[in-house]
Amino acid sequence: MAKNFKNDAITSRDENFAQWYTDICRKAELMDYSNVKGFIIYLPYGFAMWEQIKNFMDKRFKETGHSNVYMPMLIPESLLQKEKDHVEGFAPECAVVTRGGTNELEDPLIIRPTSETLFSELYAKQVKSYRDLPKLYNQWCSVVRWEKTTRPFLRGSEFLWQEGHTVHATEEEAREETLRMRDIYVETCRDLLAIPLITGRKTEKEKFAGAEETYTIEALMHDGKVLQSGTSHYFGQGFAKAFDIKFLDKDNKQKYIYQTSWGASTRLLGAIIMVHGDDNGLVLPPRVAPTQVVIVPIQSQKPGVLDKAYEVKAQLEKAGIRVSVDDSDKSPGFKFAEAEMKGIPVRIELGPRDIEAGHCVVAKRNDGTKTTVDLNDDLANTVLKTMDIIHEEMYAKAEEHLRTHITETNDYSQFGEILDTKGGYIKTNWCGDQACELKVKEDYQATSRCYEPDEASDDAVCPCCGKKAKHIIYYARAY
Amino acid sequence: MAKNFKNDAITSRDENFAQWYTDICRKAELMDYSNVKGFIIYLPYGFAMWEQIKNFMDKRFKETGHSNVYMPMLIPESLLQKEKDHVEGFAPECAVVTRGGTNELEDPLIIRPTSETLFSELYAKQVKSYRDLPKLYNQWCSVVRWEKTTRPFLRGSEFLWQEGHTVHATEEEAREETLRMRDIYVETCRDLLAIPLITGRKTEKEKFAGAEETYTIEALMHDGKVLQSGTSHYFGQGFAKAFDIKFLDKDNKQKYIYQTSWGASTRLLGAIIMVHGDDNGLVLPPRVAPTQVVIVPIQSQKPGVLDKAYEVKAQLEKAGIRVSVDDSDKSPGFKFAEAEMKGIPVRIELGPRDIEAGHCVVAKRNDGTKTTVDLNDDLANTVLKTMDIIHEEMYAKAEEHLRTHITETNDYSQFGEILDTKGGYIKTNWCGDQACELKVKEDYQATSRCYEPDEASDDAVCPCCGKKAKHIIYYARAY
Numbered sequence: 001m002a003k004n005f006k007n008d009a010i011t012s013r014d015e016n017f018a019q020w021y022t023d024i025c026r027k028a029e030l031m032d033y034s035n036v037k038g039f040i041i042y043l044p045y046g047f048a049m050w051e052q053i054k055n056f057m058d059k060r061f062k063e064t065g066h067s068n069v070y071m072p073m074l075i076p077e078s079l080l081q082k083e084k085d086h087v088e089g090f091a092p093e094c095a096v097v098t099r100g101g102t103n104e105l106e107d108p109l110i111i112r113p114t115s116e117t118l119f120s121e122l123y124a125k126q127v128k129s130y131r132d133l134p135k136l137y138n139q140w141c142s143v144v145r146w147e148k149t150t151r152p153f154l155r156g157s158e159f160l161w162q163e164g165h166t167v168h169a170t171e172e173e174a175r176e177e178t179l180r181m182r183d184i185y186v187e188t189c190r191d192l193l194a195i196p197l198i199t200g201r202k203t204e205k206e207k208f209a210g211a212e213e214t215y216t217i218e219a220l221m222h223d224g225k226v227l228q229s230g231t232s233h234y235f236g237q238g239f240a241k242a243f244d245i246k247f248l249d250k251d252n253k254q255k256y257i258y259q260t261s262w263g264a265s266t267r268l269l270g271a272i273i274m275v276h277g278d279d280n281g282l283v284l285p286p287r288v289a290p291t292q293v294v295i296v297p298i299q300s301q302k303p304g305v306l307d308k309a310y311e312v313k314a315q316l317e318k319a320g321i322r323v324s325v326d327d328s329d330k331s332p333g334f335k336f337a338e339a340e341m342k343g344i345p346v347r348i349e350l351g352p353r354d355i356e357a358g359h360c361v362v363a364k365r366n367d368g369t370k371t372t373v374d375l376n377d378d379l380a381n382t383v384l385k386t387m388d389i390i391h392e393e394m395y396a397k398a399e400e401h402l403r404t405h406i407t408e409t410n411d412y413s414q415f416g417e418i419l420d421t422k423g424g425y426i427k428t429n430w431c432g433d434q435a436c437e438l439k440v441k442e443d444y445q446a447t448s449r450c451y452e453p454d455e456a457s458d459d460a461v462c463p464c465c466g467k468k469a470k471h472i473i474y475y476a477r478a479y
Numbered sequence: 480m481a482k483n484f485k486n487d488a489i490t491s492r493d494e495n496f497a498q499w500y501t502d503i504c505r506k507a508e509l510m511d512y513s514n515v516k517g518f519i520i521y522l523p524y525g526f527a528m529w530e531q532i533k534n535f536m537d538k539r540f541k542e543t544g545h546s547n548v549y550m551p552m553l554i555p556e557s558l559l560q561k562e563k564d565h566v567e568g569f570a571p572e573c574a575v576v577t578r579g580g581t582n583e584l585e586d587p588l589i590i591r592p593t594s595e596t597l598f599s600e601l602y603a604k605q606v607k608s609y610r611d612l613p614k615l616y617n618q619w620c621s622v623v624r625w626e627k628t629t630r631p632f633l634r635g636s637e638f639l640w641q642e643g644h645t646v647h648a649t650e651e652e653a654r655e656e657t658l659r660m661r662d663i664y665v666e667t668c669r670d671l672l673a674i675p676l677i678t679g680r681k682t683e684k685e686k687f688a689g690a691e692e693t694y695t696i697e698a699l700m701h702d703g704k705v706l707q708s709g710t711s712h713y714f715g716q717g718f719a720k721a722f723d724i725k726f727l728d729k730d731n732k733q734k735y736i737y738q739t740s741w742g743a744s745t746r747l748l749g750a751i752i753m754v755h756g757d758d759n760g761l762v763l764p765p766r767v768a769p770t771q772v773v774i775v776p777i778q779s780q781k782p783g784v785l786d787k788a789y790e791v792k793a794q795l796e797k798a799g800i801r802v803s804v805d806d807s808d809k810s811p812g813f814k815f816a817e818a819e820m821k822g823i824p825v826r827i828e829l830g831p832r833d834i835e836a837g838h839c840v841v842a843k844r845n846d847g848t849k850t851t852v853d854l855n856d857d858l859a860n861t862v863l864k865t866m867d868i869i870h871e872e873m874y875a876k877a878e879e880h881l882r883t884h885i886t887e888t889n890d891y892s893q894f895g896e897i898l899d900t901k902g903g904y905i906k907t908n909w910c911g912d913q914a915c916e917l918k919v920k921e922d923y924q925a926t927s928r929c930y931e932p933d934e935a936s937d938d939a940v941c942p943c944c945g946k947k948a949k950h951i952i953y954y955a956r957a958y
Contacts (some may be wrong), residue, residue, distance in 0.1 A: 036588060042550075068526050094579075095576050098577045
């Protein structure tokens, strides 16, 4: 039964990765399409994963001194135009409100594609003295960017995210903040999502519109393509000067503030799917799983079976585990396959014979292994430990995949074959010229993902142009 | 010192209630204005109150079987037009997107004023069989309604809210759901916000566009005006028929579903301010207060004072209390006044002499009383108990205000004087004709807030027209 359900349900991952991805999004009931292109519906199961991510990150933001606020959804077109680089980056993607109520608007309003301009305007009002600094605000909201090609969670005309915006008295503090928030993204991926990363700086070409520096976290998907999964920007004083955000410092001088912003979005749901999923469906890291344990009663019509299932549920819930009993009238095989499709980390099988013998079967979604475990007071602890093991195993597997898909080479003629056959990252040297980045993109459809400044060895040369190299850089094909 | 801060800070409540309200919104740093009329900025302190409300309600929604989803922000104009009454209600208030990226849109898109149409469209796809029912979805988001006159939290062109949307197999179930969610709003007001309510049905004239029945919760403000604070709607099969939401029932017949929706918004922040606030600022019920306790060290430069303050903070935090130490370089009097403006329920004063004597002073914001409390292991419990007492006292005070501002009368000539002098509700009889409602509005600028069907006594007559009365109705002037 389970087999049939599986095979009918989704395309094989290696046969057609894109179709496999879409199949999981739909069959695991993560999302649905709406009638407006690029605008998706986050269904309960997908949204519950986002709630877990949100709770995890929000706690860390608050622990590091940030407060949540909510800024208007609409930005006057004239305001968006105040920072030159910023508006050039976003203008082509804007959704524009031209009518409000019964009136045509004189100054059209843009649905926020991001809120740097609004935060800058607010900070210009709020910040007068060094005593007002730093200001550390964050907001959870959706943003709209008119995209031509869209895919669930990966690229949409509307997506959910958080955007943090901070202003500081000194460059040093602002730079520390930029890295601190990048590190919280790394931590979220590692400790919640079991996703290892490459991190570094974006090149001039790839950085955020208006930023002086952009730090990125890049995750490697199963198909060898890469997903930018969060960014943290150091703005220097660009917005400060455009919006006149000044303060009176301790030395009695008027100074411009230093600014950052940082964002992570529902793209992370795409990362979870494509890093961990398999041909049977989603495979969820336990800490982000909306349901961590499903109890499947076997021969549930036999007396005592369902009661025992509910008893075990209560026991696990008491230990803080998110658990459900599948007491529907479907067959156990069908239930197994459904739980696999949804990626539920732990399945507990419980039949009359198990109950008689005083045990149950604990099956791990990530590797399919089954263990017989005693039905006693220690069960919840065993399950908690099992979930930690699953997390570690999933992280280790993803890390191994990442490690074996970073190819170090300085031989430009090899780039195409590496990208075509195994994918992943090419780690190489870079002279620092944008021309070489563009050449890689032109020749191999790969983009620079990030670089480490000044890390190239003394005798290193850029594989594209042969000139002296300055940096280590990672190229990859990306979503 | 404190006195000066107070008097300078805000207008007296009885002198100019509207100005007093705006002063609190600004001086307690709850919100700021943006450059787009009717769109406000929720600052950290205001947003933190909303987060408390959200957490409380979200927990109750989940306990009663609801799941969160997220629907697109934009609705095709053509979709909004599918339910006739609904579109007539909302069309004049819509913000319309006519440009996306570089293109003019063929079908303009409306920023959601509410999402009945989107949920109906989704449910029409999802629901096939009685097995798929009920569907119990909720979303937290912001909505846009183009308002001419706006006031912070009370009426804005954008506001934050939750909107629940459910579909059911039977009328009975849907009606139960409508009341269940109304009751959760009542519970939220009573147990979290210390706000007593009048609840009942909205008349035909006042009910939600497209609803068969609307239940409302109405809160009485200090100035005698009333604030509609949440509504729960029973739709019957109106949307079901417009959107063709049908299911195959157990009896093998195709049937239309029965539908509900229910919403509560950041208006509740306005209710908290206007029910509880006084001439010194906000007065927050402890359970919704972002900071429940502020510790003000007296002579904090003296050795040991700040250390003790942090020690007490740690002790209270351990008991789950939200507590801060005001260790700024302001004077104690200034700190007191600030804590009062922000409505922090409990203030702990702690000076060298207190520490020597082994006690501290605990002051209650709601009535200004001070108690000397021992600095020992029991302090956290004392504070927790004090907060419960504050909650009860605040509720009782608001309830007394409500009780004394419901005037029962059947003498139409008295309406004006009652409304002009003491305000509050006029509880009276109603024949059921809209003409009488309109007459009250015309004559006295009061609207029907809610009514109880079929509760008028046998010999009761409508005070407006003298015809036989059917219902008990509440009239009031409202925000």
